[in-house]
Amino acid sequence: RISKASKRTALGDVTDSASVVDGMPRTVVNKKGMTGGAFRTFEMELLAGEEDFECVVTQHAITYQLDFRRVYWNSRLENEHARVAQVVLEHDSRKTGAEPTLLDPFAGVGPFALPTARMLWQNARTALRAEKKAQYRRRRHENEIECFSTTDRNEA
Template sequence: MDFKSRLKGKVPDEVLEGISGRFDVVGDIAVLSLPECAEPYAGCIAGAVCDSRKNVRTVLNKRSVLSGDFRTFDFDIICGGGTETVHREYGFSYRFDLKDSFFTGRLSSERMRVVSLVKKGESVFVPFAGVGPFAVPAAKRGGNVIAMEMNRKACGYMRENVRLNSVCESLDVICGDVRSCGSLFGSLLESASGNISETTPGCLFDRIIAPAPYGMDDILALLSGILKSGGYIHFYSFSPENQVEDFIGFAESCGLEVESYSACGNVAPGISRWVFDMRSL
């Protein structure tokens, strides 16, 4: 029985109609987005969620859209403990605090698709790395990975996840802003633990995996400059479908050939997350 069926007779029908039947589960935390009219029944709703998903220990109500450079949400705790959890997918474990770090479980299969392309010994750069869900499996695949994230709290969790998943020898974490391109090369070279070979400006990485935030498409020009000739970049962008061709044109102006692209989830009405697999010419 799904959780909405459990609410029949407990929540007015007109309120129940406005409640989404879907919710995200991250680790042992369920994340709801309740309409205002449903908030008086939040405790009852949380109970139904826990009854329908036995692994859920905490239920949160999302109070805001993604905001700020750190891409975090505001939450109300409806029931359970705090907002820290351990999320497991495809044999990897990630510890983080949802109030301080961005994480979505909806990209789990997409992450594995991209990571499966990483070849042993490749130099890999992961900007906007969050708590490490792209970087950690890329290192486990045999890539020599540098991951960059500007959110200090997320970086702290990513370093913990590096240890938790036993990839300390092949993954370096840099806490910094990718947009600070003036110091980018120096930071990368100074922080790498001897993993990146033949590093020269403009010719650094075999592969870049860039889960860029909304509105950051212009960073592609910078990233294309640190990609080896023939190297690959997997770039995530947010737009309506009718703007995809514009992005492809921009990528071509950056010296990249788009080999394939696909939608990997809707984030708002008419707005999709797109992944573009591109090769440097």
């Protein structure tokens, strides 16, 4: 059985070797502790590459720029992000006839809110009738996507 220290060394060695495509990955880290704290981050150690934790992630045609040290991100939740957006869209329009609303008090970089907003815009766009174009353009101009951030009460 290989020790954790040996695995870290081996991963760092492979990443630094010529066998890895140039520039991919730029940074390799090891999670040192549990995810926790107000921003659900974790302590990490740099195994190989640059000490640059800024990354770009694309899920369902939405691009997120984030600093992996400072925000919680879990790519394994990609399908859950899309599923929640679909549930919000279907629930409100089927049951109430009202425009769907999602309040995400823990939005972070927006993996639930942004796919929902995108689906709502696409849904409105595909539901358009020719005689409603002018009304739609006006409403779209006024309220394309409403985003609220309450991450800091002192934030303007």
